[in-house]
Structure formats: C-alpha cells, structure tokens
Amino acid sequence: MTMTSRRGRLALMAGLAIGSLVLSGCGSDMNSSSKPSDDGKVAGKITFQTWNLKNDKFTSYFNNLIAAFEKAHPGTDIKWVDQPAEGYQDKLSADAAAGSLPDVIDMGPESAYTLGQAGVLLNLEKDDPGAKKLYLPKAWEAMTFKKLGGTYGYPWYLNTGPSFFNTALFKKCGLDPKHLPKTFDELFDQAEIMGKNCKDTPMMARMPSIELFGAYGVPLMNAAGTKFTYNDAKGVELVEHFRKLYAGKALTKEALNNLQTKELETFKAGRLGYMGGSSYTLDDLKATAPNVYKTLGIGPAITNGAPNTYMESLVVNAGSKHKTLAKAFARYVTNPANQLAFGKKASVFPSTVGSMDDPYFTKDDGQPSTKVRLQSAAQVKKAVVYWPAAFSGGADVETLREQLALAVIGKKSVKDALDTSVKFSNDRLASQR
C-alpha cells in the first residue's frame, strides 16, 4: 500500500491518471443521459460522498449533520458514502464516465475543474446564483473557472498553516533561533548559511511548487484563465534563488525530486530546517516526531503578498435527479454554523462570510495549538488560494518539477525551463476544448 495522503494538500490528491480518457470519452456520453427532470422540491433521496472522513473522529459529526437536515426537511433521505483517499480521482473519473456520480461530492478545485470540463457538474453561476454572497469572495473565486465560464462548486473548508522551523538545527548550524526567517530574502540568506555550516541538514528540501510561485508574487495565469504566465521575470528570480542554493550545496540532490510527503518525513527526522505546514501539522509532529516537536519554532507563513491557502469544495452532479435537494444540502453542509463546527473538529477554517470572527479563532488561551490556530486564522483572512484549478496535480506538477530540477542543476537556463513548463501546461489546457 502506498500512503501519500495529505488531505487538503490538493497537490497530491489528483496526482494519478486524471482521466483524459474520461474527458474525451464521456463528454458526449453524458449529454444524452443528463436530462433528468428536477422535481424542484427539497425532497427525495440523494447520495452525499466524502473521502476519508468516515472514522472515529468525524463519523458522529456527519451522522448528526445529516440527521438534523432530514429532521428539518421531512421527506428527504441523505445517504452518506465515504471513499478511501487512494485512487479517489480514478474513482471519480470512472463514475463520471458511467454516469454514476453521487449527487453531492467532496473534492478539491482541480478535480472539480476536470469534471466541470467534462460537463458533469452543476454550474452554480447559472443554477444557484444566490450562493455567491454567502462565501468569502476569494473562496468563490477559487471555484470559478473562467475558461469554463462558471462556478462549479460550493466552497467548503480552507486550510493554511504557519512556517515550522527546527530550532535545534538553527543553533547547531550557526543561526539564531530568535531570528527565524520571516521573508523570502531572510529564508534564502539563512539557508545559505545553514548549507555552509551543516552539509546534510539543509533549510529546504523541495523545489518551489506552483503555490510558492504565487506566494512569491509571480502572476500564475492571465485574466481569462486560459494561459499560464509564471515564466516571467519574477518567476525566474525565485528559481534563481534555488539555483544559487544548490550551487552552494545548501540544497541536496534529493530535493530535486522530493514531494511534500518526503519533505515532511525529512523534517520529522530532524534533518530539515524549515517547512511550510498546515494547522494540523502540529498535532502530527507531536505524535510522530516528539524530538523535533520539543524544539519546534513556529512563525507566520513566508510570503511576499498574501499567504497561501488550500481549499476543499462540495460539487453537485449535473445529472442529479434531485438537484434542488442536492443544492440545499450542499449549502447546508457549507453554511457558517456547520463549517465552524467542522473547522473546530478538523483544525481547518471556514470559507463563509463572517465565520472567521468567531472567538474560537480570535481568543488566546496560551496553548501552543491555540497559538498556531490563531496565527493561521489571522493568516486565512488574508490568504489566497494560489493554486490555479486548471493546473493539474498530475502532469502539470510533474513537468514543473522536472523542468525546475534541470534548471537548478544547470542543464538549462531558468527561463528556458519555465518556458518549457508553461508551454506544456498551456498546450494541455488548450487541447481540452
């Protein structure tokens, strides 16, 4: 069994065979079968699908959630199914092709983009225009895919986190743990020093990801959402930093290929100085890497503008027989009260207007976990979902990483590498209708 789950880290989720087969195969297939008569009533039976949420921690939450909804709306029956994280994208693709998608489905924006493109998701801009004002504008925007001309999902929770530092390493490698890096410049400068003093414990262990480009201030896409643009001067500048670090041996060879899971493992092994985390990473470190937890340093996420956040959403199947009910239920799960309750349970953040003003996100009680939460909450208010939904977690992510590796080891100029990567993603995007 391969285990690479990081829920909310969408990068990993859609990694597998995003169904180009589905995209090309089912577009026409679906149109013929997707003219169900919507009864226009909040009644009937629908299926609600989550992934990896039926367990000790969340089962009772969802059971109560559904029971309360059914009680408030007599004549409704919500069937909850939960799928494993592994292979979720494949499962969605197969179900989309077979016309057997559930009515309300939990997924990230990139999956929604893929399915929206295949024409199997409800366009809320058309079918539920009133929903827009309920959610934070940036969350709604993240589900609005300009190239497809619509909004394809209800924003659910947001997920952001602080910077984590291994202060023991800072001390050992001639850095001052009292002055943890707060800006990219400080980070790169200190990374250089750390690399000079300690050969096998670098500051960073991963190539910049697309969302890091965003946080660095690189424009990722054009306004129409049809072309990627991260190969501009600012993008080159970011990669040049990495190239310099690699030349100074402050970045290891492994870093060229590392995924986020590997970065986390290296950090847990106490061999990494810095890592961007999620608000729930703290609990993880406490449980599986107690030695690192003891000397953990925590700071705000490093960014040149707004910090990054990831997002999860609920989409409605365009072929649903009870669209009105499906929409009502999706709105209900993502309403402020329910999002707040879920956020408390899962250490994530609501995407609804006003929810972040709750005392839970503003009142300090001195606990380290509260500190992380408040810091992250303050961050969420400013944060942006940098990851463009059109940037596929499979092919696009891999191409970018490969090209960056070539540039960093000096086989290619940085500009060349970024141009190649951008062209690949643009061509892929253009080829899909």
Add this chain to the structure above:
Amino acid sequence: MFSFSSHAPPTTGNRGRRPKRLGTIAQYLILTLMTVLMAGPLLWQLSLSLKSSGESLYERPPRLVPEHPTWHNFVAVLDRIPVPHYFLNSLLVAGMAVIGNVVGATCAGYALGKLRFRGRGVATAVFVAALLVPGEIVLISQFLLVRNAGLANTLVGVVLPTIVAALNVLLMRNAFASLPAEFDEAAIVDGANVWQRFIRVSLPQVKGVITVVAIFSFIGSWNDFLWPLIVLSDESNYTLTVGLNRLRGTFYSDPRLVAAGTIIALIPIVAFFAILQRYFFRGLEEGGLKG
C-alpha cells in the same frame, strides 16, 4: 526470498580452493544483499507496527527494535475497521478467482494445448493479444460493462474480469502442450475419450502448474486495489485492501496503524503460500520447460 540457496551451481573439480572460496563469499554476499533488499521493508513494517505512540519514527539511523513494543496498533486496527467482515469479502473474491482460474484456465489450456480444432491458432492469438492490453486502459470500459450488467457494487463484479485470466490460460496451454503425445496416443488405443484423457492422463502431470495458477490468482485478487475500489461503493462490500485504506488518517496518518494493517493483510498470503509452496516450486520448474 525462499530457496535461492538450493540452486547453488555445482563447483567444478579442477578449480583450486581459493577461487572457489572467493566465489562462495561472493555468492553469500549477493544472497545477503538480496535478503536485506527483499525482507528489509517487511521487517521495517513489522517493527513500525509494534512501536508505541511516544516513540520517534523518523530517527536516523532508524531503530529496528521497538523501545516499548505494543499490540495496541493491531487492536486499534481491529477496532477501527471491521476486519473480519472485509476479510470474508476478500476471501470470497479470492476464492472465486482461484476456482475460476484453476477450472477455467485448465480447461481452456487443455483445449488450446492438446485438442485440434479449427481456429485454435486464432484463439491462442486472442489470449496473447489480451495479455498485451494494459489493464488501466480498459478500466473505464470494463467498469461500464460491469455496471451495465448490473454487477456494480457486487463481489461478483469485482472478480469477473479476472475470473479466467489470459496469462493463466497460456500457462496451462504450455504445460499441456509440453506433455509427450505418446501418453495420449496410448490412452486413445485403450479407448479413452477426451474427458478421460484430460482428467486421468494429462491433469495429474500438470498439478504443479495448477498450483502456480492458484497462487497467482489468489495473490492477484487479494492485493488488487483499484478495480475493487471502482466497482464497490458500499462500505459493507469492501475487500480488505480497500477497507484498510481507511487507516489513513483524514488529515495525517499514523504510520504505525498503517503498518499494522499491512501486516494483517499479509498473513493470508503467507499462509496460502506456505500451504502450497512445495507444489509451487515444482510447478515453476514444470512450466513449459519439461520436454
């Protein structure tokens, strides 16, 4: 992993002692390396599954012997997941796969290997062609077929595409084809019909290959993840591999639990193999080589 040592090449008498000893040392070095490479990850999983929650998992160098060994992870797995239920589902699927492959592949293999009929060459070619198509490519269309047959979300739907695997048919075909024709001819003289020749004459000679087919189909079906995941949508129908995926935490995983789940899933395979292993190695030697 199991019996490399039995295949040590015979040493020639003329050689001096030194080169022989060097050769032996090299052999053992390679064997040790192979053992570490193949058994290492398994041992690590076992060690991980026995570690208690306070222990650091990512130390360098890694610590193989748990500081505070505990069964707690196994208990937690049994607690979180209806293991016996999923186990039974997996066993049903694997059982159907084994029976289907043993019966189906043996019959088909005999027909292709021993009987003369029109289109035999084409039929064999079809099986070879089927081998060349990667499963991922036909996954979606396979699902559409199974769904239209009304078998989505059933265990029969899970087992159907591999109930008689092309590879096994070809394995059996080769095994039968390599049996000397004289046996059959003698049986024909004695007045045996096709079924009698099949069951009494040929079948006893390919038992080993049948075991190979049984073990391959058992392991293949037991370990399959993606296909059952796509076919099944109700948790009550999950097979063990799909069900165990639930051990993954929602936002972050406890590697100890995952390791414990892996070990649990491995037990039946080891047991099945242990029971059939003496036939298995005989079968590997038989397959297509015997003249």
